[in-house]
Amino acid sequence: MKARMLADEVEIIYEDDDFIVLNKPAGILTIPDRFASAIPNLYDILKREYGKIFVVHRLDKETSGVICFAKNEEAHADLSEKFEEHDVNKIYYALIMGHLRNKEGRIDLPLSENPKVPGTMRVDYESGKRSITEYKVLEEFENYSLVEVRPLTGRMHQIRVHFKAIGHPLAIDSVYGNKSEIFLSEIKKKYKPKEASRKDH
Template sequence: MNDVNKKQETASVKPPEILYENDDFIAVNKPAGLLTLPDRFDAGLPSLAGLLEKRLGKIFIVHRLDRDTSGLILFAKHEQSHQYFSQLFASRQVEKYYYALVNGQMPEEKGRIDAPLGEHPVRKGKMTVQKKGKSAVTLYEVSERFALYNWLTVQILTGRTHQIRVHMQSCGHPVVMDELYGTAHPVFLSAIKRRYHSGKNQEEERPLLSRLALHAYRLHFPLPSGEHFSLEAPLPRDLQATLTQLRKHGS
């Protein structure tokens, strides 16, 4: 990406939706397509951390979401809270829940995927199931079934890179629009609605969903006071619209 395109992308990024904020941390609903923070592959692109630092000053990274995953993410506002939340995530005291639209029909209503993950031996930035990889455990439940897709509620007990995406691929049901681990086929209304007619004067059909169908919707964790605290991020418009149309026509 050249400098002109980077400037244009930066200018088009909207301020992130703040879901909760206190003196210790801030929780944000990250839009799909926005980096959590820049890495060596995407230097110069806008990031959620960068946008928040313009408003708050220095913030501290506690965990990450993939660029194409939307949803709830938490940042610490000072070193003490950073240490506290980092320890919570490291010791797996944070319950992390996602919504995912996957291809095909899951064979069971509920399941557990326990498959260690490691870096791909050839392709940088890609993960694979490996016997000698790091432990990775994913729980899923089918919330709704449609003809072509299943809508899942997912809980990850570990926090490995691309964990849900790799685990769903490993069981033959990749997340919709996962270019790295599945296919890049968008969701079109014409594919799920019988007797779909575009109209003679209508432009080329626009997809209902053209990005990774994965959303981090809930975090549950203890505060330093001992109180248990939950946060949720509402579905973005594209996922909500897709789910609405699937409920109408996708069965």
């Protein structure tokens, strides 16, 4: 099928009687925020368009990528089972701070919600749920690394918290890291933006 736009910058890349697959842009929530339900999110946008919709998996607000929703209970149960049984491969690409000593590995740290900061997660060895993230370094820059990431569990903010825990937070992460923006010149040493686009980052 031909891709079409559902809302501002939300592109439908596949749709049939059971599923709808979106190209989620960064900056939009997957589901309503628990503390601010008025913030735009994919679930509400789809609900207005289709009436009934089922959440299969989630992507963080600032994460872009392919996300799937189900249109009926049968499709939801089927796809949810595939995610739980790891029949569906989830691959992310992340730019992290610094260089990892092991260029390929696994982060196995239990996570739980942080009671001191609602809506965030933390490493919790006492009551946290087991959380596993596999990674492979694809390319290294002066102060950053591009990594391929495969979360084997689906905890909230798992990738962000895991890389923060091992001392390599995501390059842009105002919650778990220390930067809310970066410039290409920080990654590519010889990169010189045009005068008209110096504010682009």
